Amino acid sequence: MHLLKNEHGILTGLQLDEIFINVEIRKRVGIKRLSLRFDQARTCLRVSVGKTSFSKIEDFIYQSEEWIRKGVKKLNPPLLIKPGETIRIFGCPYVLEVQKGFEGLVFEGERMILSCPSSRKYQKILEGELKKEAFRFFYEHSFMYARLLGTVPSEIRVRDFKSRWGSCSRDGVLSYSWRLIFAPKEVAQYVCAHEVSHLKEMNHGALFWDLVKKLCPFYKVYRAWLRKDGSALFRIQWDHEGSF
Structure with missing residues (x-):
């Protein structure tokens, strides 16, 4: 060593x-x-x-x-993402296709089509596009849940956390792991409900969990999924030898 x-x-x-x-x-x-x-x-x-x-x-x-x-x-092998592979985005399966063109990501039926100018850069571009998708999801759901609780976040961010799924700062900034895009939609919604509830209760007391349950009645199921299967989201990596 x-x-x-x-x-x-x-x-x-x-x-x-x-x-x-x-x-x-x-x-x-x-x-x-x-x-x-x-x-x-x-x-x-x-x-x-x-x-x-x-x-x-x-x-x-x-x-x-x-x-x-x-x-x-105890290390598990990485889950490689490459063209032709099926990727689940918020629980929905899509086959990744990569083509030359201006940068962008579109979903057509069960296809996820990534356009990029060079095959050597598709991994970085794909990650950037998926982070945009994750941001849109968390932005929409965070403000939706916040309205139900009569509050509002000051900012929404997506980050590449290594040991957590989200956070809520005392000034109302909600941050989420972009890797939740690979989890079932309901799991990502639970994390949103969890962090939004911290806008009202900056603790994990009984009142906090009452708020979470109000926003996500079956939160215990999704919390258990993260504890059991969440580590697999960190194993997802890009196939750096992939090409068109």
Whole structure:
């Protein structure tokens, strides 16, 4: 196992045989013992530290090699998306087609047609177009649910979270994982209901869950889906060898 650093000498990852894993150092006030954990996708190793020197952090990671290897063995293979494959968008199946042309994404029946000028760039363009689709969905549903609760978000964002599905800031900014576009529509709607409810209750108390249930009566079903199957959304990757 080898630790990898950037040009500034800061630890950024580790190489374990042929597997590369990002390393993220998280400083926490009051932490006396170092700890390790993988993110849901198991592509990032998070190290929680207090007032600890970088040399001690590196020693701790080396001493934890056996634990890291056991975690890597649990890695599931990535789910590759490439032309000709069926992709579920909010639960609806579409076959991905890629063609040359101006950038854009259209849905025709059971076809999802991506136009882009170069086959080498289709992965980046596809991700950008799917993020736009995700934003439209979350924007519409967030404001719809907010009206039902007599409130309004200040802003809607889509992000590539590594360990959460959404967030609500104290100034009313709602952020969602764009990867929820690959989940069933009802699951994404539940996440919207969850975050919008935080506009009224910034906690997870009984009143908060009453609001969630008002917006999404069967939220427990969709919450359970995320706990059981949500990690698969982080495994979705693009086939970087794909072409027209």
